[in-house]
Structure formats: structure tokens, C-alpha cells
Amino acid sequence: MSHVIPRRIYYVIFAVLVVLTLVTTEVAFFDFGLMNPVIALTIAVVKATVVVLYFMHMRYSSRLTMVIGAAGIFWLGILLALTMSDYLARGAGTY
Amino acid sequence: MDSLTLPRTHYANAEYGLRSWLLTTDHKRIALLFLGSISAFFLIGGLFAMLIRLELLTPPGDMVGADTYNKLFTMHGIVMIFMFLIPSIPAVFGNFFVPIMVGAKDLAFPRLNLLSWYIFMIGGLFTLAAIALGGVDTGWTFYTPFSTHASQSNVMVAAVGVFIMGFSSILTGLNFIVTIHTMRAPGLTWFRLPLFIWAMYATSLINVLGTPVLAISLVAVALERALHIGIFDPAYGGDPVLFQHLFWFYSHPAVYIMVLPSMGVVSELVATFSRKNIFGYTFVAFSSLAIAVFGFLVWGHHMFVAGMSVYGAMIFSILSFMVAVPSAVKVFNWTATLYKGSISYETPMLYALGFIGLFAVGGLTGLFLATLAVDVHVHDTYFVVAHFHYIMVGGALMGYLGALHYWWPKMTGRMYPDLIGRIAAVTVFIGFNLTFFPQFVLGYLGMPRRYHAYAEEFQALNVLSTAGASILAVGFLIPAFYLLWSLKYGKVAGANPWGSVSLEWTTPSPPPTFNFDETPVIAGPAYDYREPEAKRA
Amino acid sequence: MPDAAFDPRAVPGADAHAAALHSPALKHHFDDLGQQKEAATLGMWLFLATEVLFFGGLFAAYLLYRVWYPDVFGEASRSLDITLGSVNTLVLIGSSLTMALAVHAAATGQRRTLMIFIALTMLLGAVFLGIKGVEYYDKIVHHHVPGPSFHFEGPTPERAQLFFSLYFAMTGLHAFHMVIGLGLMTVILLMAWRGRFSATWYTPVEMSGLYWHFVDIIWIFLFPLLYLVDRHS
Numbered sequence: 084m085s086h087v088i089p090r091r092i093y094y095v096i097f098a099v100l101v102v103l104t105l106v107t108t109e110v111a112f113f114d115f116g117l118m119n120p121v122i123a124l125t126i127a128v129v130k131a132t133v134v135v136l137y138f139m140h141m142r143y144s145s146r147l148t149m150v151i152g153a154a155g156i157f158w159l160g161i162l163l164a165l166t167m168s169d170y171l172a173r174g175a176g177t178y
Numbered sequence: 179m180d181s182l183t184l185p186r187t188h189y190a191n192a193e194y195g196l197r198s199w200l201l202t203t204d205h206k207r208i209a210l211l212f213l214g215s216i217s218a219f220f221l222i223g224g225l226f227a228m229l230i231r232l233e234l235l236t237p238p239g240d241m242v243g244a245d246t247y248n249k250l251f252t253m254h255g256i257v258m259i260f261m262f263l264i265p266s267i268p269a270v271f272g273n274f275f276v277p278i279m280v281g282a283k284d285l286a287f288p289r290l291n292l293l294s295w296y297i298f299m300i301g302g303l304f305t306l307a308a309i310a311l312g313g314v315d316t317g318w319t320f321y322t323p324f325s326t327h328a329s330q331s332n333v334m335v336a337a338v339g340v341f342i343m344g345f346s347s348i349l350t351g352l353n354f355i356v357t358i359h360t361m362r363a364p365g366l367t368w369f370r371l372p373l374f375i376w377a378m379y380a381t382s383l384i385n386v387l388g389t390p391v392l393a394i395s396l397v398a399v400a401l402e403r404a405l406h407i408g409i410f411d412p413a414y415g416g417d418p419v420l421f422q423h424l425f426w427f428y429s430h431p432a433v434y435i436m437v438l439p440s441m442g443v444v445s446e447l448v449a450t451f452s453r454k455n456i457f458g459y460t461f462v463a464f465s466s467l468a469i470a471v472f473g474f475l476v477w478g479h480h481m482f483v484a485g486m487s488v489y490g491a492m493i494f495s496i497l498s499f500m501v502a503v504p505s506a507v508k509v510f511n512w513t514a515t516l517y518k519g520s521i522s523y524e525t526p527m528l529y530a531l532g533f534i535g536l537f538a539v540g541g542l543t544g545l546f547l548a549t550l551a552v553d554v555h556v557h558d559t560y561f562v563v564a565h566f567h568y569i570m571v572g573g574a575l576m577g578y579l580g581a582l583h584y585w586w587p588k589m590t591g592r593m594y595p596d597l598i599g600r601i602a603a604v605t606v607f608i609g610f611n612l613t614f615f616p617q618f619v620l621g622y623l624g625m626p627r628r629y630h631a632y633a634e635e636f637q638a639l640n641v642l643s644t645a646g647a648s649i650l651a652v653g654f655l656i657p658a659f660y661l662l663w664s665l666k667y668g669k670v671a672g673a674n675p676w677g678s679v680s681l682e683w684t685t686p687s688p689p690p691t692f693n694f695d696e697t698p699v700i701a702g703p704a705y706d707y708r709e710p711e712a713k714r715a
Numbered sequence: 716m717p718d719a720a721f722d723p724r725a726v727p728g729a730d731a732h733a734a735a736l737h738s739p740a741l742k743h744h745f746d747d748l749g750q751q752k753e754a755a756t757l758g759m760w761l762f763l764a765t766e767v768l769f770f771g772g773l774f775a776a777y778l779l780y781r782v783w784y785p786d787v788f789g790e791a792s793r794s795l796d797i798t799l800g801s802v803n804t805l806v807l808i809g810s811s812l813t814m815a816l817a818v819h820a821a822a823t824g825q826r827r828t829l830m831i832f833i834a835l836t837m838l839l840g841a842v843f844l845g846i847k848g849v850e851y852y853d854k855i856v857h858h859h860v861p862g863p864s865f866h867f868e869g870p871t872p873e874r875a876q877l878f879f880s881l882y883f884a885m886t887g888l889h890a891f892h893m894v895i896g897l898g899l900m901t902v903i904l905l906m907a908w909r910g911r912f913s914a915t916w917y918t919p920v921e922m923s924g925l926y927w928h929f930v931d932i933i934w935i936f937l938f939p940l941l942y943l944v945d946r947h948s
Contacts, residue, residue: 087822097812101805104938108801111943119947123939131932138815138928140921145753147359148760155764158387159771161474166423166775169478169490170782284744286754352761360754361745390765394772398884407861407880408873409776415784415874424772692744 086143096137103130182672184591188688203288204691206589209274211295212265217658219261219302222309224651226254231613231644237637239630247630248315249331255318260340261302263574264432267439268350268385269298271581272378274589276354278682278689279372281363281698286356290349298346304339308332317628319429320395322410322421326402333403337396344389344396347435351385354378365700369463372680372704373449373456376463377442380470384431384438388474392428395421419484426477434473437569438466440533440577441508447530447580448512450678452519455705458511465504472501482553491550498548505541509534524676525599529580532607536572540565543618558628561621567614579606579657586661587671591687594664598656605653612646679706740916752918759922763929770888770933777881777940784874789945791867791878794859796850800942803846804934810839811931818924821907821917829920830907836927837900840893847890854879882941889937892930899923 107126115122136142141149189206199207229250233241242250273291277284285291308314314336316325325333358379362371399421401407408414410421449456456462478486478494512534521527543565546552556562587593616639621627625636632640674683685694738748745751781788817832858866859879867875903923906912912920 087819090816090819093812093815093819097808100808100811104801104804104808107939107943108797111797111939111946114947119943119945120939123943124936127936127939130935134811134928134932134935138811139925144756148756151757151760151764154387155767158474158764159767159774162391162424162427162768162771163775163778165475165478165490165493166420166427167778167782168493169419169423169481169486170779172487172489174487282744286744287758288744290758348762348765352758352765355761356754356757359757360750386761386765387768390767390769391772394769398772398776401880401884405862405880407884408877409880409884413873414877414880415780415871416877417779420776420779424775 086140088137088140088143092137096133099133100130182670184670185686185688185690187690188591188686189691190590190688192691201292203284203292205273205277205285205288205291206689206691208291208295209270209272210589212269212273212298215295215299215302216262216265216270219257220654222306223254223257223262224654226250226257227647228651230254231647233630234632234640235644237632237634237640242630244630245315246313248317248628249313251628252314252317253309256305256314256336256340258570259318259432259436260343261305263436263570264343264347265298265350266436266574266578267443267581268354268378268381268435269294269346271374271443271585272350272354272381272439275585275682276357276375276378277361278685278693279375279680280358280361281366281681281694281700282357282361283692283694285353286361287349287353291353294346294349294353297349298343301339301342301344301346304342305336306339308336308339311335319425320399320421321425322399322402322418325399326410334400337400341393341396344393347385348389351382351389354382355386358382363698363700369460370700370702370704371463373445373459373462373466374439374442376466377438377445380466381435381438381442383467383470384435384473388428388431388435390428391424392432395424395428398424419481419486422481422484423477426480427474430477430480431470431473433566433569434469436574437537437577438469440574440581441466441505443577443581443584444512444530444533445508446678446680447526447584448515449705449707450584450676450680451524451527451530452516452521453677453707454515454519455703455707456511457514457517458507459704461507462511465507468504469501472497472504476501476548479548479553482550483557495548495550499545502541502545502548505537509538509541523600524583524596525594525603526580526584526676528600528603528607529576529583532603533573533576533580536568536576536607536610540568540573543568556621558626559621560617560625560627563627564614564617564621567617572610572614576606579603582657582661584676585682586664587675588682588687588689590665590668591671592664592668593671593675594657594660594668598660602653602656602660605649605656607653609646609648609650609653613643613650614646616640616642616646680704738915740918748916755918755922756925759925763925766892766929766933770885773881773885773888774936774940777885780874780877780881781940781944784871784877785945787869787871787874788878789948790869791859791875791882792942792944793946793948794857795882795942796853797942797946799846799850800938803843804938806839806843806846807931807934810836810843811928813839814924814927818917818921821912821920822914824914826907826910826912829912830904833900833904833907833920837897837904840897840900844890844893847886851883854883885937885941889930889933892933896923896927896930899926 103126107123110122111119135152141152189204199211202208233239233247239247311332313331314333315331316329316333320333320337358375398409402410408416410416410418412418445456445462476494476498478490479498482491543561547556547562547565583599620636620639623636625632671687673686676683681698684698741748742751745754813832813835817829817836820828820832854860858864861876861880861883865876866872869875900923903920906919
């Protein structure tokens, strides 16, 4: 059967998530130019990752589960990347 | 055991009554529920096809008006794609045989399987309602801004219907993936699986990863149409081509949902009817996965002339060339399997051979379309129509018919008269080529698609095409008669009428409710025609 | 896999194993509870992957239009209440904590604790929806709801409307999933109250937990994307 994870870990992860939320909110009020969305999304990715790994037990799950999780994100990446490859390249060149 | 009597109890007579069918969780019964539904839908889709071909007998639009014609090809597309081809092999033969081929008693989630059928029927009902209410005229592709702003037809109802049916595909795919991962019999390692299972697995990947994007595209169209949210509307800064990106992200992989299962079937048929192991099993297995993955990277080739960036188009073009490679690998491997095989030409094999030839033509013409410069000329012409019908009908549908004729004795316990089966197969082949080959020429000569009228000089080829369609229709109808006839009067088939070594033929025909009396243990490769007894432990 | 000669009673420590083999929770087409649990877990993760792509279509639209109209999107974003947004984020994170603790309680056979944490999760979920309701009401009052009564100061109000269309579509879809989550939790609560769960079998709690955390993750991305576009201007 599955691991029973000590509750302490959940409290730690919760604290991490709260801190990161406060950080991302505060940082938004400072002008880092193009880095603002990068920072915000990086923090969001870190938050999502710890939720997936610990709250959703991915850390303690089979490799196949990890592959499925990764596949979902990777496929979203394909959708976003190839769609934007059209839009970002429009107007480029002499066409 | 006398193998030429029907087993006394099997899955179809273990319980009686409507409730036992409508509330069944037996994957085999659910497969038959799907078989009934999609057969009915196929007739409806075929009816629209006949009306199209009748209109196109003469150059002027004299049978129906332009708007009605738009509805005819739209409904033909929606019904044939979403209500027949997408479910076809997975929901019928996948449902029936995936558990048996992996040595399991049922799929991982039997109740979800039944739910999948009900979802399919509800979605189907919505789509039929759209037809009854007067049809949809946007094309099955629902392009914006016509679908969101200008069309006066029942777009919402149809979109809701397709949206709902999408969840049926997702659930089926999810069920197959989990089953294949977790419920294989002892000794059944991945590389001992039949190639049909590899094909079902790859198809399921596409179903699970692609269909949700179709779903959200249709939601967006519905929101745009009802609430004018602006997501595809230039007046609000939106881009109509964005819809095409979201739509084709699913709908290109969808064509692989339609053809991969047939490829899996062809692998089974070629092995059985040439009494030979599939040449290059590993390559064929991985090619299914490659098609599933690469199929997600090419959708832009539907949009080359829609205003997308040239550089984006170039990327999609080269990826589209690459996706042809794994398909070609399969064709080469099937051919190599046939070489020096002990080939017999029963009905299923005729369909398999038809698939190989016609799919090759369809696939090669795809390369023409993937070439940017050529596509500029043939996009939205009958060249495209011919290309995809060679794949969808010459390929996918022939694979479906091959599966139907191959596994009919297993599912029903009865054989059909093979001579009539072969006559029907040849009729289909002749009718098909007569219908669609002229369309390559028509497209090349410039006849546009989705027009109810055309220039005078195209009439001769159109008449040829319609004549072919009539023959094709006859070819499709003949099996309905002899298959239904065989249920009562067909010869009892026995467990293994074809002499195949695949696992499903070791269980009685029809199989018992729990598929096997004892869980099978596998000790040998998937196809071993040299020593058929060695692989069963 | 057990073969014909395997006798569970003959194996040391077999009682728990035998119990697992003959548990009323074991469905007949599975060999044992472990296989059944693995199947359920894979199935739920696959479903969550479909949800990623379902939301993903809207994320794609959002990405495009934010790249095209950064200034208007920034202005529209600033009209969202960042305090309510960040509070809501904390509320959902809290609900994920209570959900994780609920699963833990189920795994250790603590029925009452399980019910308490499920109820807390539902409470926090309801708080989230309540705050969302307040925000939506605020948007209605300010005429920021796309439609005939939409009004936004600036040179390109129609592009601001595009932002709000995406805002309502994305948060609306998210809220819809939350409501479904609350429905799931109700079912779990009822099943827990009826004593259906034990340390041997609590799969529905775990699967519902996965769903709940996923809905939280969607919000973890929605918050910075919608609320934090350009707060420093």
C-alpha cells in the first residue's frame, strides 16, 4: 500500500507555499522589467511542484505516475510553444 | 473438446433482458452496444455522402441550394468523424479485445466503460438534434469567424454534441492505458504484446492528450457565439486563426486516432493470413508510439494559407514530412512479412491488403500537401478531399471492415460465407478507387472543395466519382446482410477458425463472461507461427 | 501474481495479505488491492493530465493576447483586487493542507479526524467561492463584465474587454471545477460517516485529494497571470 507521510512534512510545505505567495505578491510591486513575469511564473512553478511532489504524493509514487504528470505538462508545452512559434514569427522576413 | 459447437453459456447469453445489456459492465457487451450505435451513425453519414455525390453529378448547383449543400458536407464530416471513425475500432474491437489480449477479466474501470457509451449516445443525440433542427453549415472544422458570428445554423447544439462525445473518447483511452499498464497476465511483458495492443495504447495516448483541447476550443466557440467574448474576434483584438491552432492541435492527432487502430488490425491480419511473424515487431511497435507523439507536432500544415508565419509554416512542413516515416516503416514491415509467407486470401486479408495499398497512396499524397509550395495550389481543392478519403476510407475504414470480418467469428461464434465476403471486399475496393481517384485529378486541375457548383470541364470526372460512390455504397451494404444472416444460419466457427496463434483465439467463441477459465500465463513472443504450442505455458 | 499452487494461509504474515485479497473493496477483475489502487492512481493522474490540456487552451489564448497587448492587459489586471486575490490563494493553499491531512487521517484509520478535515476543506473551498463572488460582484458594479454594459477607460477598451473575457472564462472554469470538488467532498464525507473507509482501503479519499490539489494548482497559476501582470506602474 502507499506511504503514510509524517504530517510534519505537510506543515512545512504549507509554510513554504504561504511564504512564496507573499513573496510573489510583494515582488509584483517592484519593477524588474521583463523579469517580472519570469519571477512570478517561476514562483508559481515552484509552488505547483511542491504541491505535486508532497501533497499529491508524487515523490512517493511509481515512475509511471511521474511520467504521466510530466507528459501532461510537456504536451501543454507543445501547444503553447508551437502556437507561439507562429505568432512570434509573423511579420518576420520579407513575406 | 468438440470445437464446433457453440458454448452453452457465453457473455451474450449469460444474462437476458434489456437491463442486462443497458446496465452491463462487461466490456464485450459494451463493445456490441458501440457496434450497434456506430453502425447506425455510419448509415446516416453515408446518406449525407450520397446526397453530396448526387448534387455533384451536374456542374450547376441544381439539386440543393448552397446553404443546404454546406450543411450536407458538414453533417457528413461530423457524423463520419466523431460518430463513426473516432470511436470505431477502439470502442468496438478495443473494448472487446484489449482485456482478452492482455489476459484480463475486464478493463480496469468497467463502470467507466459503460459511462463512456452513455456519454457517446448523449453527445450523439445532441448532434442528431442539430441535424433534425436544420443542420450545421460551418464544415466539421467549425472555423471562426463564420461559426461564431455569421452562421445562422445550429452551431451551438452541434458543438455541445461533439464536446460531449469527446469525453467518451477520453474515458475509453484512459481505460485502455491503465488496463495495459496494470492488468497484463503473468509473463506478458510489453514486447510480447500483440501489435494491436501497441496500436490501441498509442491511440489512447492521443485520445487522452488531444481531445481536451478540442473540448476547450468548442467551449470557446460557444462562448464567443453566445456572449461575444472576443477571443476570436478582431474587433476586440482577437485572432480567428487562434481557433484553428486550438482546433487542429486535436484534429490532426485525431486522424491518427482514426488510422492507428486500423494499422494495429492490419498487423494482426497480415501475421495470421501469411502465417508468419510480423517482420520487425519492435519497429512496428515503436512506430505506433512515434506516430502518436509526432502527430502532435504537425497541426500547422492545415493552416499554411491561413495567414500563419512562413517560418512557423516551414517548421510544421518539415515535421509533417517526418511523421510520414513511422507510417512508412509499418508499410515496409508488413510487406516484408508477406514476403515468403503462406498467404491465404480470406475476406479479412483482402481488407488488410487493400489497406496497405490505399493507405500508401493516401500517405504519399500527404507529402504533396506537406510541401508548402504545392499546398498553396491544392489546399481546399479536391486533392485534399481525395487524400484524406484514401486514408480514412481506403485506410481506416478498410481496417475496420477487416477487423469486423476477422473477429466476427470470435464475437458471435458464427462464420459468414467467405465467398460473399470477398465479393463485397472487392466491390468496396473498386468502388472506392472509382470514387476517389478522379478527385485527385479534379483537385490538381483546380476544382475547389465545399462548393455545390463547379466548372463545366470537371463534370466527367465528377460523374465517374458519383458512379464509384454508388458501387462503394453497395459494397458497404452487402456485409450488413450476410453478417446479420450468419448470426442465425452461419456455420459454427469454433475457437480458432483462422488458425491464429494470438491469445484471443485460445478462448471459446463466443468467450465466457470472464474471458478465460484460468488466467493465462504467457511464455513466448506475440507471433510464433513455427511452433504454435510452444508459447502457451 | 498468485498461481494455482499459492495458498495465502501458508505464508507468514499472510493475514493482512489474505484480508487484502478478500476485502469487500476488491473488485473482481483485479488480482489484489495493490493492483486496484495502482490502477485508480494512474487513472486519476491521466484524468488530471486531460484537465491540464483542457485549461491549457485558455492559457494559450491568454498567452497570445498578453504578448500582443501588454499595456492594456496590465491596466485591466490592476483593476482586480490583489488583496482578495492573494487571500484567496492562501485560502486554497490552506484547503490543500487540510485535504492532505484528511488523506493522512484516512490512511491511519482515524474516521473522525478524516471527517473534520474534509469538512474544513469544504469550508475553505466555500470561503474561496464566496470571495470570488465578492470579486465578481465588484466587476459587475464597475461595468467590467464583457457584454453590452462593458465600460473601460482608455484608448482600446475592446482589448480590455478581451482581458476580462479571459478572466471570467478562466476563473469561471476554475470555480466550476471547485464546485465539482465540493460535490466530491460531500460524497467522501458521507462515505466516511458511514464508515466505508479503513486503513486498508481509502482510495476515493486519496483520489479526491488529487483532484482537489490539482484545482489548487490551477489557481496557483491563475493568480500571478491574472492579478500580477503589471502592479508596479
